[in-house]
Amino acid sequence: GAVVSQHPSWVICKSGTSVKIECRSLDFQATTMFWYRQFPKQSLMLMATSNEGSKATYEQGVEKDKFLINHASLTLSTLTVTSAHPEDSSFYICSERQETQYFGPGTRLLVL
Amino acid sequence: AQSVAQPEDQVNVAEGNPLTVKCTYSVSGNPYLFWYVQYPNRGLQFLLKYITGDNLVKGSYGFEAEFNKSQTSFHLKKPSALVSDSALYFCAVRGGSSNTGKLIFGQGTTLQVKP
Numbered sequence: 638g639a640v641v642s643q644h645p646s647w648v649i650c651k652s653g654t655s656v657k658i659e660c661r662s663l664d665f666q667a668t669t670m671f672w673y674r675q676f677p678k679q680s681l682m683l684m685a686t687s688n689e690g691s692k693a694t695y696e697q698g699v700e701k702d703k704f705l706i707n708h709a710s711l712t713l714s715t716l717t718v719t720s721a722h723p724e725d726s727s728f729y730i731c732s733e734r735q736e737t738q739y740f741g742p743g744t745r746l747l748v749l
Numbered sequence: 750a751q752s753v754a755q756p757e758d759q760v761n762v763a764e765g766n767p768l769t770v771k772c773t774y775s776v777s778g779n780p781y782l783f784w785y786v787q788y789p790n791r792g793l794q795f796l797l798k799y800i801t802g803d804n805l806v807k808g809s810y811g812f813e814a815e816f817n818k819s820q821t822s823f824h825l826k827k828p829s830a831l832v833s834d835s836a837l838y839f840c841a842v843r844g845g846s847s848n849t850g851k852l853i854f855g856q857g858t859t860l861q862v863k864p
Contacts, residue, residue, distance in 0.1 A: 641792075643792075671852075678837075678857075678859075679856070679857070680839065680854045680855065680856045680857050681793070681839070681854050683851060683852075686851075728790075730792050730793070732793075732852075734852075736781075736798075736800065737783065737795055737798055738783070738795075738841075738852050739795060740785070740792040740793040740794075740795075741792050742791055742792040743790070743791060743792045745790065
């Protein structure tokens with residue numbers, strides 16, 4: 638299957654700071670990538686669809702100014718959590734899709 | 750609207766016994782069905798999928814799943830469970846063509862295999 642990497646794997650930051658999470662498709666040129674959020678012992682919630690060279694498509698209820706997505710190349714999409722607050726603490730997972738959707742290892746964000 | 754239901758929050762099984770993790774779905778058109786496994790603090794690993802063809806699909810680590818159109822189910826099975834199979838399992842569905850549409854997840858089922 639496809640290989641998707643994320644960096645960092647975990648991050649701790651102070652409230653009010655911004656955090657950038659990178660998602661790389663290592664063996665596939667992904668025109669579309671997906672960002673999910675997962676709370677403990679819950680399912681994945683799709684946040685947005687990242688489109689290479691154009692604006693991301695956000696799901697209802699997800700603040701686009703809060704969660705900035707950039708997909709500048711076919712192998713890299715980034716999610717920036719701006720002015721992070723404790724309620725933004727979560728597990729963020731990116732994904733890319735061929736016929737099967739493959740997921741990155743996730744990034745654990747803890748906002749103090 | 751698309752939806753996936755995993756009716757069991759947790760399934761407990763003894764090592765060596767067969768296991769079943771249930772999944773039912775609702776989708777317009779032909780379903781694309783997937784099973785993923787998640788270990789603690791890790792992303793999702795793809796196990797198997799049904800797109801078309803044989804209703805019995807074999808996947809990674811000895812898992813298989815059977816597509817049942819009349820019952821709109823796609824239950825995950827394994828003949829002999831291992832302790833290392835203990836993890837969180839997600840069923841997912843996508844309607845429409847293979848490269849369009851969102852992947853919708855069930856709420857997840859925790860599988861606990863006891864020695």
